[in-house]
Amino acid sequence: MVLTRKPPTIQDVARHAKVSAATVSRVLSTPDRVSESTRQRVNEAVRETGYTVNQAARSLRLQRAKTLLAAMPGIGNPFYSTILDAVVTEANARGYGVLVTSRLGDDPATWLGDYFHSNRADGLLVFDGFLDTRRLHAIAGEGASLPLVAAYDELPDPQINSVLTDNLQAAERVVRYLYDLGHRRIGHISGRTKNTFPNERLVGFRKAMFDLRLELRPDWVVPGDYTMGSGSAAAEHFARLDERPTAIFSGNDDSAIGLIAGLRRHGIECPQDISVVGFDDIAVAQNYSPSLTTMRQPREQIGRLATSTLIDIIEGNRASSVPARVMLTSELVIRESTAPPSKA
Amino acid sequence: MVLTRKPPTIQDVARHAKVSAATVSRVLSTPDRVSESTRQRVNEAVRETGYTVNQAARSLRLQRAKTLLAAMPGIGNPFYSTILDAVVTEANARGYGVLVTSRLGDDPATWLGDYFHSNRADGLLVFDGFLDTRRLHAIAGEGASLPLVAAYDELPDPQINSVLTDNLQAAERVVRYLYDLGHRRIGHISGRTKNTFPNERLVGFRKAMFDLRLELRPDWVVPGDYTMGSGSAAAEHFARLDERPTAIFSGNDDSAIGLIAGLRRHGIECPQDISVVGFDDIAVAQNYSPSLTTMRQPREQIGRLATSTLIDIIEGNRASSVPARVMLTSELVIRESTAPPSKA
DNA sequence: TGGCGGCGTGTAATCGATTACATAAATCTT
DNA sequence: AAGATTTATGTAATCGATTACACGCCGCCA
Numbered sequence: 001m002v003l004t005r006k007p008p009t010i011q012d013v014a015r016h017a018k019v020s021a022a023t024v025s026r027v028l029s030t031p032d033r034v035s036e037s038t039r040q041r042v043n044e045a046v047r048e049t050g051y052t053v054n055q056a057a058r059s060l061r062l063q064r065a066k067t068l069l070a071a072m073p074g075i076g077n078p079f080y081s082t083i084l085d086a087v088v089t090e091a092n093a094r095g096y097g098v099l100v101t102s103r104l105g106d107d108p109a110t111w112l113g114d115y116f117h118s119n120r121a122d123g124l125l126v127f128d129g130f131l132d133t134r135r136l137h138a139i140a141g142e143g144a145s146l147p148l149v150a151a152y153d154e155l156p157d158p159q160i161n162s163v164l165t166d167n168l169q170a171a172e173r174v175v176r177y178l179y180d181l182g183h184r185r186i187g188h189i190s191g192r193t194k195n196t197f198p199n200e201r202l203v204g205f206r207k208a209m210f211d212l213r214l215e216l217r218p219d220w221v222v223p224g225d226y227t228m229g230s231g232s233a234a235a236e237h238f239a240r241l242d243e244r245p246t247a248i249f250s251g252n253d254d255s256a257i258g259l260i261a262g263l264r265r266h267g268i269e270c271p272q273d274i275s276v277v278g279f280d281d282i283a284v285a286q287n288y289s290p291s292l293t294t295m296r297q298p299r300e301q302i303g304r305l306a307t308s309t310l311i312d313i314i315e316g317n318r319a320s321s322v323p324a325r326v327m328l329t330s331e332l333v334i335r336e337s338t339a340p341p342s343k344a
Numbered sequence: 345m346v347l348t349r350k351p352p353t354i355q356d357v358a359r360h361a362k363v364s365a366a367t368v369s370r371v372l373s374t375p376d377r378v379s380e381s382t383r384q385r386v387n388e389a390v391r392e393t394g395y396t397v398n399q400a401a402r403s404l405r406l407q408r409a410k411t412l413l414a415a416m417p418g419i420g421n422p423f424y425s426t427i428l429d430a431v432v433t434e435a436n437a438r439g440y441g442v443l444v445t446s447r448l449g450d451d452p453a454t455w456l457g458d459y460f461h462s463n464r465a466d467g468l469l470v471f472d473g474f475l476d477t478r479r480l481h482a483i484a485g486e487g488a489s490l491p492l493v494a495a496y497d498e499l500p501d502p503q504i505n506s507v508l509t510d511n512l513q514a515a516e517r518v519v520r521y522l523y524d525l526g527h528r529r530i531g532h533i534s535g536r537t538k539n540t541f542p543n544e545r546l547v548g549f550r551k552a553m554f555d556l557r558l559e560l561r562p563d564w565v566v567p568g569d570y571t572m573g574s575g576s577a578a579a580e581h582f583a584r585l586d587e588r589p590t591a592i593f594s595g596n597d598d599s600a601i602g603l604i605a606g607l608r609r610h611g612i613e614c615p616q617d618i619s620v621v622g623f624d625d626i627a628v629a630q631n632y633s634p635s636l637t638t639m640r641q642p643r644e645q646i647g648r649l650a651t652s653t654l655i656d657i658i659e660g661n662r663a664s665s666v667p668a669r670v671m672l673t674s675e676l677v678i679r680e681s682t683a684p685p686s687k688a
Numbered sequence: 689t690g691g692c693g694g695c696g697t698g699t700a701a702t703c704g705a706t707t708a709c710a711t712a713a714a715t716c717t718t
Numbered sequence: 719a720a721g722a723t724t725t726a727t728g729t730a731a732t733c734g735a736t737t738a739c740a741c742g743c744c745g746c747c748a
Contacts, residue, residue, distance in 0.1 A: 019727075058705055060404050061732075067464075074429065099441045118397055288628075355734075366699080366700095366737075379696060401733070691747090706733090708730095708731085709731100716722080
């Protein structure tokens with residue numbers, strides 16, 4: 001393969017094979033419409049020249065970019081990056097590139113829309129409460145319906161394709177598990193509840209507490225933002241209380257880790273003095289000390305499914321009349337951070 | 345902004361403003377070459393139609409995609425995802441999109457090259473030992489020199505633009521720090537040393553040990569792959585030894601975490617029984633227990649600098665005669681996982 | 689007043705790939 | 719063997735934006 005100054009075009013290949021550009025194109029896309037001998041000659045020429053299709057030209061002609069746009073709130077967050085990894089793998093396997101953005105602020109509807117009007121991406125993957133429903137609609141709009149799949153978080157709008165996990169029920173199962181261990185005094189650290197849609201995990205927690213007729217003390221439910229820092233902050237709060245819960249269900253692993261570390265600074269050990277359950281099962285969970293009991297989210301699966309669903313939509317492989325709606329189940333992974341209550 | 349079936353083209357805008365497409369294009373790129381009144385009329389028309397430039401067409405014409413390709417070994421890895429986050433932020437701020445790939449296997453030179461020949465990306469960011477030098481050259485080749493910046497790992501080839509950290513010296517500083525604490529029996533867990541270029545951290549470790557005239561016992565230097573699992577595996581190894589080091593310098597935080605968790609399973613507590621130093625300072629490091637003494641890598645800075653350097657190269661803002669070569673310094677963050685040796 | 693320079697705008701070529709249509713050649717029919 | 723059909727390939731238009739070149743107009747100077 002000789003590298004010339006300029007990358008070879010389909011014309012160069014045509015010249016080499018002594019055929020027209022049209023024929024080269026046909027060999028590449030619909031080989032059966034070309035005679036055996038010509039096909040071989042063209043393939044040979046392609047190899048000789050090291051030709052690769054110019055995607056810009058192809059996109060312009062076909063109005064498709066073979067590219068997806070993934071929008072996530074924080075790529076740095078291991079939770080999302082695992083999903084992204086799966087997205088990229090799946091997309092690449094199906095011949096698509098992945099553009100990534102994490103830009104917040106501004107009005108996302110504007111610049112996200114640009115990606116499509118501007119023909120850079122054929123579909124959009126939205127993760128988490130990055131955009132609220134109205135904005136999604138503004139982008140995916142009835143008129144110029146844009147292939148869009150929302151992943152992971154419960155969206156109230158059933159019109160939007162989505163791949164979700166059973167956050168609400170999973171949260172309930174966490175509480176039930178703690179209950180079965182003997183805990184009756186259970187606290188919670190939530191995520192951002194200001195988001196347009198209610199925080200499913202918080203709702204599930206509340207529901208289970210209610211169903212089990214456990215007291216839901218306001219000072220045992222502390223607001224957080226799913227960072228380790230907010231877990232530590234919650235630890236300060238709990239440490240100062242006269243009466244403490246015997247178990248805390250933390251909305252995600254990050255805050256659980258911050259919580260455990262923070263409590264330890266006050267001499268409160270997990271699980272001897274207090275049990276902690278996380279949510280997500282990020283990589284460190286099993287190597288933290290104590291290793292974390294947590295509700296595992298099938299993140300890799302979320303990414304894969306969301307991606308393949310989106311590509312199916314783009315390529316028209318699926319009946320678009322009914323919005324896609326996939327619900328995945330979380331799995332409770334029991335480790336060292338939970339134990340029966342000591343003074344029960 | 346009315347959403348028509350098809351996104352508006354520059355022709356539509358031209359019709360609205362009663363000018364030619366050329367004039368619209370000029371208003372958008374070189375406003376000074378257009379009269380005040382026309383400019384206003386065109387801008388108005390742009391707003392009315394909701395026009396956005398079609399990037400496919402623009403790329404085709406200009407032979408530039410305003411897009412970068414970031415190639416990393418594992419996006420799921422928090423270390424890289426933090427860098428990626430910075431890359432995306434910086435690139436977006438400068439008007440570039442970011443394509444991500446983590447595909448391994450195959451011959452990367454082939455498909456990476458495709459991205460460029462195919463006009464999908466204008467430049468490449470390579471992280472870590474993803475590709476060896478020969479392959480990088482095959483892509484960036486003398487002839488069709490492709491804008492490329494390698495980030496983070498030491499590359500032997502000074503011809504390749506790179507943003508690095510002082511891995512070797514930083515590793516030396518780790519050993520020296522342990523030495524100053526009183527440690528004389530020091531072990532190491534390395535990363536993949538099969539890579540073409542030597543593992544800088546391992547080399548730094550060896551060099552410091554030599555300089556300090558400390559014994560370098562082969563069974564205290566265990567090979568790993570920078571995963572938590574390999575840290576745990578190393579723990580098994582160390583636990584079985586009759587004579588153990590009093591401190592272990594782990595090649596990265598992940599393996600340090602696995603190591604500490606693994607040792608604890610054998611009743612060996614950190615830092616009471618053994619000191620552990622990590623490398624990178626990933627998010628959990630400060631919330632692990634014990635919190636991790638580690639060599640912080642300026643990851644966010646790596647991502648930002650690599651990106652802006654690459655864009656500068658693409659846009660011809662920098663003299664390309666001399667390859668870019670930025671060296672960033674790591675910072676030792678002392679936390680709980682290290683202490684003076686107990687039996688010293 | 690004729691000529692020159694500059695400004696603002698339009699015309700048309702261009703980037704590379706795809707594909708409807710046309711044409712030529714080969715094969716089949718009766 | 720003449721016409722009908724199929725098969726293989728080429729021609730040329732197209733996607734949307736950019737830009738070299740050309741044209742017309744205004745003002746200025748001699």
